[in-house]
Amino acid sequence: MNLEYITQGSNRRLLLIFAGWSTDASAFAGLKAAGYDIAVLSDYTSLHVPDVGAYDEVVVMAWSLGVWAASVVLPDSSLPVTLSVAVNGTPWPVSDLRGIPESVFRATAESLTEQSFKKFRRRMGGAGLPRGPRSIESLASELRAIDGSLMAVDRFVWDRAVVSDADAIFPPVGQLAAWSGTRTAVTQVDGTHTPESWQSLVDAYVINKTLVRQRFSRGITTYSDEASVQQRIAAHLWDLWQKHGIRPGLVLEVGFGDGTLTRLYAEKYKSARLMLWDMIDVAWPGADVRVCDGETEITCLEPESVDIIASASTIQWFNSPARFIDRASAALRPGGMLVLSTFGPETFRQLTAAGVVPLPYLSVEQWRASVPESMEILELHDGVVTRMFATPVDVIRHLRATGVNARPANVSLAGVLRDYPLAADGRAPLTYQPIYMILKKK
Numbered sequence: 001m002n003l004e005y006i007t008q009g010s011n012r013r014l015l016l017i018f019a020g021w022s023t024d025a026s027a028f029a030g031l032k033a034a035g036y037d038i039a040v041l042s043d044y045t046s047l048h049v050p051d052v053g054a055y056d057e058v059v060v061m062a063w064s065l066g067v068w069a070a071s072v073v074l075p076d077s078s079l080p081v082t083l084s085v086a087v088n089g090t091p092w093p094v095s096d097l098r099g100i101p102e103s104v105f106r107a108t109a110e111s112l113t114e115q116s117f118k119k120f121r122r123r124m125g126g127a128g129l130p131r132g133p134r135s136i137e138s139l140a141s142e143l144r145a146i147d148g149s150l151m152a153v154d155r156f157v158w159d160r161a162v163v164s165d166a167d168a169i170f171p172p173v174g175q176l177a178a179w180s181g182t183r184t185a186v187t188q189v190d191g192t193h194t195p196e197s198w199q200s201l202v203d204a205y206v207i208n209k210t211l212v213r214q215r216f217s218r219g220i221t222t223y224s225d226e227a228s229v230q231q232r233i234a235a236h237l238w239d240l241w242q243k244h245g246i247r248p249g250l251v252l253e254v255g256f257g258d259g260t261l262t263r264l265y266a267e268k269y270k271s272a273r274l275m276l277w278d279m280i281d282v283a284w285p286g287a288d289v290r291v292c293d294g295e296t297e298i299t300c301l302e303p304e305s306v307d308i309i310a311s312a313s314t315i316q317w318f319n320s321p322a323r324f325i326d327r328a329s330a331a332l333r334p335g336g337m338l339v340l341s342t343f344g345p346e347t348f349r350q351l352t353a354a355g356v357v358p359l360p361y362l363s364v365e366q367w368r369a370s371v372p373e374s375m376e377i378l379e380l381h382d383g384v385v386t387r388m389f390a391t392p393v394d395v396i397r398h399l400r401a402t403g404v405n406a407r408p409a410n411v412s413l414a415g416v417l418r419d420y421p422l423a424a425d426g427r428a429p430l431t432y433q434p435i436y437m438i439l440k441k442k
Contacts (some may be wrong), residue, residue: 001069003050006031006038012056014039015206016079018066020089020193021146022117026130033059033202035210043134044069045142047149049077057082057296059319064089064169064193065146068099070172071153082295083319085205086161088170088193090178090341091153093146098178100170109143112136125192158184159320160205160360164191183322185366195268203408205360207319209279209293212406216257217280219403224258226401229385231260233434234312234382237341240263240438241310244378246337248272248307253292255314259284265310272307292315295324301331308332310339313434316347316359317406322370325439329374332441336377343434344382350395351430354419355411364435370438379438388417389428398430 004025015036017028026041032038036059039052044065052058058079062070067089074081092098094105108120114136121127161184163175170193179186195201219226238261252275256262262284266274274287277294290297294311295318309328315321321342328338345361351359362370364382371377389395396413399405409416423429 001042001046001049002043003052004040005044006040007033008039010039011035011037012053013037013209014052014058014083015202016041016052016058016060018042018060018062020064020066020072020124021142021399022121022132022134023063023126023129024132026132027126028198029130031198031202033206034208036206041066041069045138045145047073049073051077052068056080057319060084061087062089063087063195063202065093067091067158068093068146068153071156071158072149075155075335080296080299082157082323083205084160085201086158086184087195087201088162088164088167088175090170090175091156091158092178093170095174095178098174100174104301104417105143107146109140109147112143123165124194125166125168128196129194148299157323158182159322160184161186162195162201163188164195165189166191167193169193183370185322185362185370203357203433205319207317207359208406208408209317212317213257213279213293215400215406216403219401220280220282222401223403224260227260229387229432229434230313230402232262232385233341233432233436234261236434237261237310237312237339237436240379240436241265241308241337241339243431244337244438244440246335246338250275250306251308251310252301252306252331253277254298254309254311255279255317256284257314261310261312275306295319298324298327298331303330304333304336306331306333308339309335312341313341313343316342316361322362322367324440325370325375326372329372329439329441334441336441337378338437338439338441340437340439342435342437344435346384346431349417349420349431351407351416353421354392354416356409357407359407361433362435367435367437370422374442375439376442377437378440379436382433382435385388385432387430387432388423389430392417392422392428395428395430414441 013036017040019042024042067086071091174336256276279293
């Protein structure tokens with residue numbers, strides 16, 4: 001494999017892109033991901049992964065044949081992957097049912113010329129992509145090497161898959177068949193094999209944790225006064241917790257913030273040891289407090305060492321909330337519980353309509369498919385809460401006061417205020433869709 005960096009600095013997080021066949025880093029020129037270095041892997045004639053250096057977190061995005069390459073090499077790597085996104089590709093690239101039809105793949109490799117290569121580029125919607133320095137023979141050799149390699153690759157779990165409806169390289173029906181029955185959350189989009197905008201995909205799925213920390217730090221002093229919805233959510237989560245509760249020796253709360261949930265259980269579980277994690281520096285007397293985002297740190301816990309892991313209105317800010325559940329399950333003792341609330345795709349739908357990029361929320365159905373076999377579902381349901389504000393300006397002030405405005409926008413603030421959908425009485429609604437989960441370790 002060939003490794004090229006688009007950006008490289010002092011960041012502790014890496015966005016690692018597995019490029020498609022016949023492309024390299026030039027296909028991703030200008031791509032930005034705040035708080036992340038960006039590196040591109042290409043040429044899968046050999047599947048030796050170059051050393052990318054030491055990072056606290058790695059987000060993987062793979063395109064086309066890069067999905068297969070990542071599926072082969074990542075299970076045996078030590079990279080701290082939190083999120084994996086497959087774009088218009090599958091772990092079975094040479095397959096009549098789940099990838100590129102075998103006859104098409106082999107004909108492309110056996111009769112590749114400059115003319116047929118240009119035709120391929122047009123079919124993939126990438127006629128304008130840089131040609132790159134590789135020869136036709138080198139590109140054909142790569143295809144032959146892939147065809148001769150292991151095809152059935154199912155050791156790596158993909159968090160998300162993006163499937164374009166007009167993909168003429170990996171037929172959409174094959175992609176959907178490949179992801180059917182898996183824990184992968186699938187999003188179908190308009191477009192060809194080549195994404196119209198890689199920046200839009202990065203903005204949609206990769207969390208700018210530096211900005212999240214800044215916004216929540218700024219809002220911590222006003223959060224308690226403004227976060228009435230989150231307080232209601234925490235109260236309902238506590239009711240569910242007590243319904244199924246065990247008396248814990250050790251409780252870990254991830255994202256405890258101003259202590260909205262903490263205050264509810266700390267009084268009852270006075271004898272329990274409390275570990276409280278948050279990305280901002282907040283004190284809690286008598287508890288083991290750590291400043292961290294929790295998504296990567298969860299892997300440092302001893303296996304089967306915690307009785308309850310709780311988190312209220314937090315994990316939607318993780319790159320992969322579903323993968324967090326896997327790792328939390330490993331840390332729970334048998335009979336231990338995972339007590340969670342997060343949000344579903346109806347959350348802030350008014351802001352989405354006005355041009356703000358939504359978080360990559362999972363639906364209740366997608367959450368149900370994501371729960372590992374090691375966990376029993378005791379509770380999994382959602383609700384809808386709508387707050388009404390006098391004007392869209394008041395909505396923005398509310399978001400700033402609670403710190404939950406760390407998302408990019410496709411338009412200016414003036415555009416968001418102009419296009420914000422109003423209720424019949426002229427007020428500005430803001431919708432939340434809380435999702436509640438109580439999971440028990442088998």
